Amino acid sequence: MDYARRFSGISRLYGQQGVSCIRSSNIAVIGVGGVGSWVVEALARSGIGNISLFDLDHVAESNINRQLQALESEFGKAKVRVLAERVGQINSECRVDCIEEFVEEKNLQQLLCKDYNYVIDCIDNFRTKAALIAYCKREKLPIITVGGAGGQLDPTKIRKIDLSRSEQDPLLSKTRKLLRQKYNFPVNLKRRFGVPCVYSTEQQSAPVDVTCLESGSGFQSDLNCAGYGSVMTVTATFGMVAVAHVLSHLSGKPA
Numbered sequence: 435m436d437y438a439r440r441f442s443g444i445s446r447l448y449g450q451q452g453v454s455c456i457r458s459s460n461i462a463v464i465g466v467g468g469v470g471s472w473v474v475e476a477l478a479r480s481g482i483g484n485i486s487l488f489d490l491d492h493v494a495e496s497n498i499n500r501q502l503q504a505l506e507s508e509f510g511k512a513k514v515r516v517l518a519e520r521v522g523q524i525n526s527e528c529r530v531d532c533i534e535e536f537v538e539e540k541n542l543q544q545l546l547c548k549d550y551n552y553v554i555d556c557i558d559n560f561r562t563k564a565a566l567i568a569y570c571k572r573e574k575l576p577i578i579t580v581g582g583a584g585g586q587l588d589p590t591k592i593r594k595i596d597l598s599r600s601e602q603d604p605l606l607s608k609t610r611k612l613l614r615q616k617y618n619f620p621v622n623l624k625r626r627f628g629v630p631c632v633y634s635t636e637q638q639s640a641p642v643d644v645t646c647l648e649s650g651s652g653f654q655s656d657l658n659c660a661g662y663g664s665v666m667t668v669t670a671t672f673g674m675v676a677v678a679h680v681l682s683h684l685s686g687k688p689a
Contacts, residue, residue: 435526441481452685453481459551459684460484464537464566466513467491468664469580470556471502472673474517478524480681485521486531487514488545500669539565546575552680555579556673560608567597567609567629568617576683578630578676581606584662585638589671594679597631598623606633632675638662 437457438445445453461482463473466489477485491513497504503516514532521530537545537557542565546553553575557563563579570577579597582605597613598620600606610627613619619627641663682689 437481437525437527440525444481448681448685448687452687455684455686456481456681457483460486460548461680462486462488462546462548462550462553463556464488464553465556465558466503466517467497467556467558468500468666468669469583469672469676470554471513471517472670473554473556473677474521475502475524476674476677477680478521478528480677481525482528484529484531486533486548486550487517488533488535488537489513490534490536500664500666536562537566538562542566542569546570546573550575551684553577554676554680556676558582558605560605560612563605563609564612564617567627568613568619571627571629578632578679579606579609580672580676581631581633582638582662583634583669583672584664585640586634586636586668587639587665588634588636589668591636592632592634592668592671592675594630594632594675596626597629598625598627600631600633602635602637603633604638606631630679632672632679634668634672 459482461477463470466474466487493504493508493511493513493516495509503513508516512534514534518530518532521528533545535545539562553570555563555566555577567577567579581600581603597606597610614621678689
């Protein structure tokens with residue numbers, strides 16, 4: 435494989451030194467669903483050299499509307515494995531480690547033992563999210579966290595800001611509250627957390643015409659019938675904004 439030819443566009447944008455840093459980097463993606471799967475795609479197409487994928491879920495029919503790996507031919511397969519195969523077709527030099535585990539507070543130290551250059555948090559559980567952020571801050575692992583992408587229609591309202599400053603995002607609000615209560619993050623509203631987050635200023639829309647769907651395929655569906663609707667134009671944009679921040683950090687070139 436000719437890396438220089440394949441990623442010449444990246445080189446012209448970030449420069450040789452920037453690309454060298456990108457190529458040698460090791461990135462952890464926690465959760466590879468509606469946001470995380472697009473994060474993986476962007477990392478692969480940017481020439482990242484090492485990616486670790488953390489998720490225990492399998493591809494289900496209800497993932498079709500928002501997840502990159504969701505194809506009829508992949509139903510029932512481990513999401514991390516399907517994505518790893520895709521990354522190999524994009525950049526065969528990229529090493530992909532598949533960790534078929536849900537990251538939880540009890541296994542953080544065991545799973546995140548590597549010296550990652552960046553951790554991208556795409557978890558949708560605020561307790562786990564808070565534990566992960568606190569762990570990364572304690573271990574001096576750079577991390578960016580992603581808020582809730584459900585119930586939103588307008589990708590132009592997606593923003594990046596310090597986690598202490600996000601608004602209109604219940605998931606990040608609960609995460610922030612728990613970080614202050616349990617993990618001694620600054621209570622002073624003027625102090626920043628030093629953790630970038632991706633969120634939307636759009637108010638979440640309640641589900642319309644909710645119908646609980648049966649997959650009928652024999653595979654476990656991850657559709658939450660009481661949850662918000664979602665669309666790829668929003669979930670993918672959340673992922674792209676997160677990766678743009680990471681590439682800027684790695685290359686030293688402001689986004």
